[in-house]
Amino acid sequence: xxxxxxxxxxxxxxxxxxxxxxxxxxxxxxxxxxxxxxxxxxxxxxxxxxxxxxxxxxxxxxxxxxxxxxxxxxxxxxxxxxxxxxxxxxxxxxxxxxxxxxxxxxxxxxxxxxxxxxxxxxxxxxxxxxxxxxxxxxxxxxxxxxxxxxxxxxxxxxxxxxxxxxxxxxxxxxxxxxxxxxxxxxxxxx
Amino acid sequence: xxxxxxxxxxxxxxxxxxxxxxxxxxxxxxxxxxxxxxxxxxxxxxxxxxxxxxxxxxxxxxxxxxxxxxxxxxxxxxxxxxxxxxxxxxxxxxxxxxxxxxxxxxxxxxxxxxxxxxxxxxxxxxx
Numbered sequence: 001x002x003x004x005x006x007x008x009x010x011x012x013x014x015x016x017x018x019x020x021x022x023x024x025x026x027x028x029x030x031x032x033x034x035x036x037x038x039x040x041x042x043x044x045x046x047x048x049x050x051x052x053x054x055x056x057x058x059x060x061x062x063x064x065x066x067x068x069x070x071x072x073x074x075x076x077x078x079x080x081x082x083x084x085x086x087x088x089x090x091x092x093x094x095x096x097x098x099x100x101x102x103x104x105x106x107x108x109x110x111x112x113x114x115x116x117x118x119x120x121x122x123x124x125x126x127x128x129x130x131x132x133x134x135x136x137x138x139x140x141x142x143x144x145x146x147x148x149x150x151x152x153x154x155x156x157x158x159x160x161x162x163x164x165x166x167x168x169x170x171x172x173x174x175x176x177x178x179x180x181x182x183x184x185x186x187x188x189x190x
Numbered sequence: 191x192x193x194x195x196x197x198x199x200x201x202x203x204x205x206x207x208x209x210x211x212x213x214x215x216x217x218x219x220x221x222x223x224x225x226x227x228x229x230x231x232x233x234x235x236x237x238x239x240x241x242x243x244x245x246x247x248x249x250x251x252x253x254x255x256x257x258x259x260x261x262x263x264x265x266x267x268x269x270x271x272x273x274x275x276x277x278x279x280x281x282x283x284x285x286x287x288x289x290x291x292x293x294x295x296x297x298x299x300x301x302x303x304x305x306x307x308x309x310x311x312x313x314x315x316x317x
Contacts, residue, residue: 056302057299106208120204123204124204126202133278135300148249
């Protein structure tokens with residue numbers, strides 16, 4: 001998925017609490033923050049939501065990594081839109097084998113990459129993204145009632161980037177699931 | 191325990207399987223599990239199938255879980271079977287609306303099997 005891009009500045013740091021890599025990206029001409037901004041920022045809430053979903057629903061603790069987003073390799077990305085008091089998207093991205101592993105943990109069976117497992121793998125990653133987005137918004141004081149989630153959309157492919165064309169900020173966390181990297185990004189509009 | 195006929199409503203097939211597994215882990219004796227991908231499919235299922243328990247997501251395409259509850263109540267479908275909502279949408283308004291339309295309980299995703307057990311077993315004992 002591509003769209004019009006704007007010049008951006010990216011700041012990459014390690015989260016002081018969990019050491020996960022995160023980046024904040026802003027457009028210098030259209031810089032702004034979401035209307036809601038929790039004390040302590042987005043990272044702890046997002047990290048906590050990810051940990052809960054992976055530990056509770058997939059039965060697997062997450063680890064730390066600073067692996068950069070891959071280019072040119074096939075990845076699967078699930079996207080859930082947020083609308084209301086906070087507006088933007090939540091993306092969960094990983095390679096195909098990792099998405100299969102997630103589906104396998106959720107179903108209690110082995111899932112191998114291939115055309116026959118494609119639908120179930122997309123379904124699983126979409127549901128993971130949906131749960132992370134739901135758990136994330138539930139952690140933002142006063143927002144639960146005022147933010148709706150979209151039905152997940154899933155993209156697969158070897159070479160794509162996701163750009164937000166609106167004002168706002170991007171927060172990205174990378175972590176490991178079964179020793180494979182997974183990236184979660186939150187693009188919030190002003 | 192009596193054999194249970196359950197209807198599970200969720201647009202995610204993976205989540206429907208996870209919920210089914212949670213019911214088994216909760217100790218329910220499942221005779222049959224009907225599945226529906228949205229509220230409209232669930233209404234169609236209830237018109238031809240008798241069920242003892244309904245578990246429904248809220249955020250679904252075509253017809254969401256709250257509209258399903260409203261329509262099922264309006265049409266008198268479900269035969270009084272308890273309805274448990276399992277969803278990422280846990281706001282007070284959603285919960286109040288679901289209860290007003292006849293939901294018996296509410297479980298928030300992500301959930302552990304013990305939560306399903308804790309919510310469902312008291313409902314099943316009434317059957």
